[in-house]
Amino acid sequence: MTGSGIGARVRRKEDKRFITGRGNYTDDINRHGQTHAVFLRSPHAHARIVSVDTKAAMAAGAVAVLTGKDVADAGINGLPCGWLIHNKDGSPMKEPVHPVIAFDRVRHVGDIIAMVIAETKNKARDLAELVDVDYEVLPAAVNAVEALKPGAPQVHDDVEGNLCYDWHLGEREPVDAAFAQAAHVTKLDVYNNRLAPNAMEPRAAIGEYDRASDEHTLYTTSQNPHVIRLLMGAFVLGLPEHKLRVVAPDVGGGFGSKIFHYAEEAAVTWASKVVGRPVKWTSDRSEAFISDAQGRDHHTHAELALDKDGRFLAFRVSTVANMGAYLSTFSTSIPTYLYATLLAGLYATPAIYAEVKAAFTNTVPVDAYRGAGRPEACFIVESIVDKAAHETGRDPAELRKLNLIPASAMPYQTPVALQYDSGDFVKNIDDALKVIDYDGFPARREASKKKGMLRGIGLSSYIEACGIAPSAVAGALGARAGLYESGEVRVHPTGSVTVFTGSHSHGQGHETTFAQIVCERLGVAIENVEVVHGDTAKIPFGMGTYGSRSLAVGGVALHNSLEKVIAKGRKIAAHMMEAAETDVEFKDGSFRVAGTDKSLGFGEIALQAYVPHNFPHDELEPGLDETSFYDPKNFTYPNGCHICEVEIDPETGVTRIERFVAVDDFGNIINPMIVEGQVHGGIMQGIGQALCEDCIYDEAGQLLTGSYMDYCMPKADMVPFYEVGTNVVPCTHNALGVKGAGEAGTIGAAAAVINAIRQATGVEDIQMPATSQRVWQAINASAAKAAA
Amino acid sequence: MPTVSMTVNGRKMSGECEERTLLVNFLRENLGLTGTHVGCDTSQCGACCVHINGDSVKSCTMLALQAEGAEITTIEGVADGDNLHAIQEAFRDNHGLQCGFCTPGMIMSALDLLKHNANPSEAEIRHHLEGNLCRCTGYHNIVKSIQAAAAAMGGTP
Numbered sequence A: 001m002t003g004s005g006i007g008a009r010v011r012r013k014e015d016k017r018f019i020t021g022r023g024n025y026t027d028d029i030n031r032h033g034q035t036h037a038v039f040l041r042s043p044h045a046h047a048r049i050v051s052v053d054t055k056a057a058m059a060a061g062a063v064a065v066l067t068g069k070d071v072a073d074a075g076i077n078g079l080p081c082g083w084l085i086h087n088k089d090g091s092p093m094k095e096p097v098h099p100v101i102a103f104d105r106v107r108h109v110g111d112i113i114a115m116v117i118a119e120t121k122n123k124a125r126d127l128a129e130l131v132d133v134d135y136e137v138l139p140a141a142v143n144a145v146e147a148l149k150p151g152a153p154q155v156h157d158d159v160e161g162n163l164c165y166d167w168h169l170g171e172r173e174p175v176d177a178a179f180a181q182a183a184h185v186t187k188l189d190v191y192n193n194r195l196a197p198n199a200m201e202p203r204a205a206i207g208e209y210d211r212a213s214d215e216h217t218l219y220t221t222s223q224n225p226h227v228i229r230l231l232m233g234a235f236v237l238g239l240p241e242h243k244l245r246v247v248a249p250d251v252g253g254g255f256g257s258k259i260f261h262y263a264e265e266a267a268v269t270w271a272s273k274v275v276g277r278p279v280k281w282t283s284d285r286s287e288a289f290i291s292d293a294q295g296r297d298h299h300t301h302a303e304l305a306l307d308k309d310g311r312f313l314a315f316r317v318s319t320v321a322n323m324g325a326y327l328s329t330f331s332t333s334i335p336t337y338l339y340a341t342l343l344a345g346l347y348a349t350p351a352i353y354a355e356v357k358a359a360f361t362n363t364v365p366v367d368a369y370r371g372a373g374r375p376e377a378c379f380i381v382e383s384i385v386d387k388a389a390h391e392t393g394r395d396p397a398e399l400r401k402l403n404l405i406p407a408s409a410m411p412y413q414t415p416v417a418l419q420y421d422s423g424d425f426v427k428n429i430d431d432a433l434k435v436i437d438y439d440g441f442p443a444r445r446e447a448s449k450k451k452g453m454l455r456g457i458g459l460s461s462y463i464e465a466c467g468i469a470p471s472a473v474a475g476a477l478g479a480r481a482g483l484y485e486s487g488e489v490r491v492h493p494t495g496s497v498t499v500f501t502g503s504h505s506h507g508q509g510h511e512t513t514f515a516q517i518v519c520e521r522l523g524v525a526i527e528n529v530e531v532v533h534g535d536t537a538k539i540p541f542g543m544g545t546y547g548s549r550s551l552a553v554g555g556v557a558l559h560n561s562l563e564k565v566i567a568k569g570r571k572i573a574a575h576m577m578e579a580a581e582t583d584v585e586f587k588d589g590s591f592r593v594a595g596t597d598k599s600l601g602f603g604e605i606a607l608q609a610y611v612p613h614n615f616p617h618d619e620l621e622p623g624l625d626e627t628s629f630y631d632p633k634n635f636t637y638p639n640g641c642h643i644c645e646v647e648i649d650p651e652t653g654v655t656r657i658e659r660f661v662a663v664d665d666f667g668n669i670i671n672p673m674i675v676e677g678q679v680h681g682g683i684m685q686g687i688g689q690a691l692c693e694d695c696i697y698d699e700a701g702q703l704l705t706g707s708y709m710d711y712c713m714p715k716a717d718m719v720p721f722y723e724v725g726t727n728v729v730p731c732t733h734n735a736l737g738v739k740g741a742g743e744a745g746t747i748g749a750a751a752a753v754i755n756a757i758r759q760a761t762g763v764e765d766i767q768m769p770a771t772s773q774r775v776w777q778a779i780n781a782s783a784a785k786a787a788a
Numbered sequence B: 001m002p003t004v005s006m007t008v009n010g011r012k013m014s015g016e017c018e019e020r021t022l023l024v025n026f027l028r029e030n031l032g033l034t035g036t037h038v039g040c041d042t043s044q045c046g047a048c049c050v051h052i053n054g055d056s057v058k059s060c061t062m063l064a065l066q067a068e069g070a071e072i073t074t075i076e077g078v079a080d081g082d083n084l085h086a087i088q089e090a091f092r093d094n095h096g097l098q099c100g101f102c103t104p105g106m107i108m109s110a111l112d113l114l115k116h117n118a119n120p121s122e123a124e125i126r127h128h129l130e131g132n133l134c135r136c137t138g139y140h141n142i143v144k145s146i147q148a149a150a151a152a153m154g155g156t157p
């Protein structure tokens, strides 16, 4: 290994451009002759469109004003949903049309009415004001539980009762039987608050059409340019893929919200041909709040059955998930296969049954947001375990340890479809308890009490299914995509290397970590490795980055290509050194003939590959350029334990996070510095959900928290330094032994924070976000109850 | 359209823009200085921070015309040619950035802090970042970066 190989804290190669202001984000790109688009959006959550009059805008100088009618006339299809869920009875879910521009009805505030194209963005904004829309406002369905009740306003005429699907997982009878035997049953009702992902870079898209070559190019803020090319090209616009290039350059954070194929991408691509000039659109932040897919929004009732010793017997969960107005790309898989499958958590609960109803409402569509289903599952499991501990007079750490799946039970088949391959869950907890000095907590609590403060400590042990996943499994579960990844290693004649990966970096640092894998394996210096991603014209077909999959899937694809490069290099070396191929070994960047002092460096072999003057061409092709597509055997299962300690001022309800400890098992680690950074950011998002973030809609379907004035984004002074450590148990089924680290923080953190607040206040029913007002009310309500 | 002139990163520059053009849009679109970012429309995210006559300002909060004659430094003007400023080095050394979108604003804002307080405490740093949002880092390594920069700069920004 060189000093930049696997395991090294290498400074990021990509940083130089970012710290000098030379990043290249979509909005930084300007195309010659470009026009600017502004989307006129519905101010109503639900309304019939009586008429759209664009004459005044056209007369005042619009380049074009395109409406739902134009979209329909052009034969453009609706936006597709990528995951088919089946109902309990085996029938398929309801999939109402999701038009690129609304035609006869708008179904959420922010639904697109018209696309106004002008010479400048300001001008387009002015002209959008001139588009005259006549609405007939309709009552709105907002809350998912209410939307499923008889008499609720109907979001889609062809979806009776607003029910998208009624799905279940696990076997009900053994669960019910176990409950009948239980010594204790703990019940919990939780609303998992809706969040706005809020990548700091707002979405943007530029469509460009080249009449000479009949080629379209879309520059877009995407986590997966090939997926966009496929969905938009094949399903929406009907453009052949060899004439459609999608570029996702530097992307300023995604967190899931930039996975999906959005209407604006299709609109600018189509419009650029209509107007014959590039069309650029950049979202405002307020626009992002009503047009970026949001996350979470589950109403859940859960029950846990325990025997007299505290062992979990069975778990049953019933959830209503809000889909919003339309099905966003992966929306349907989130509250099902990415949620209910994780309800075993880390515990050996023998029987689990979950049912999920998904409802349409007149709100912004809901889809994956960092963690995507798994934070919701973790929050339920870890909340109910804590509550059970309190109810049965057990220490929450002890109750967890009593029920954990032991490392010796791996691989472990859960009752909810997954097979965990590895992990030492007891050690995660023990390590975390030690770091936070769990035994010292009573003394710290006493010290807080002396100051008139409440102190609490909360645990959360999580496991997640990442990688997403083996295509065969995903396909059997309804995915309409394969979920492999690609990686090409192109060795140049001078021995430098370009990697083309289907993974996409929007903050994860692949230009560094993927280069480290190359350094490790080929022994080349990190400066001589370039990682290319994000352009369908350059990279092999790739599925992109989400679900903590880059390293566990894309990294392994890269690894496999490196193995092929080495195998080819060995052939060349054998030829050059006149040895048997089986006698040639590759180590420390050199090919050696075993047992001799004959060797050739990797660079020499690379040169020979491209200057093959005496190759036996029927046996050995020139060139050193290999591609692999890797489809994993299983999900990967990162896991860990988070512990949060809080202090609460009972006078104000203000919660201060005093400590936050995380011990995570991500399998092998390529760059610890980057992994720690991923954990920090994830924890902050979990804390944000727990303490302040909330998409609040009023009854009419207006988003009340639609800007940074009202939506509380976590800030630097909300948190202390996090204390993060790892407990490495390598993944057993991929060549790198890696599990993925992107979402862990967000999955584990929220429950740790809320459990700490529950313990500090003695109030079980603390809903997220636990704002100071809510905490204050909870403390006072319980004091009043105690006094009565 | 009126013309506005200013000195940006030591060079005199001018351009025509509408009266309503925000300084941040003038920098990005007229001058091509796209290192200064736009992350919100309510002046809360700080991605647009620049220095105007030595003070840190959110460039989305003023009109380009108001900057007539001003001395402006943007992220592109922080390094001395190929030599990075200590604060840029500190962000790189401490992994103080992930997607990099908030980073220019963070750096400009942090420089302003260190100008007024060469040795800020952790709490002072966190308080100072009130007006700068980052969605990626959880702020941990940003605070570390600023601490490291303060140490490296030895109190002389």
Ligand code: FES
Residues within 6 Å of the ligand: B037, B038, B039, B040, B041, B042, B043, B044, B045, B046, B047, B048, B049, B058, B059, B060, B061
């Ligand atoms: S763009 Fe200026 S503060 Fe957000």
Ligand code: FES
Residues within 6 Å of the ligand: A200, A252, A253, A507, B096, B097, B098, B099, B100, B101, B102, B103, B133, B134, B135, B136, B137
């Ligand atoms: S590094 Fe992405 S927003 Fe700060």
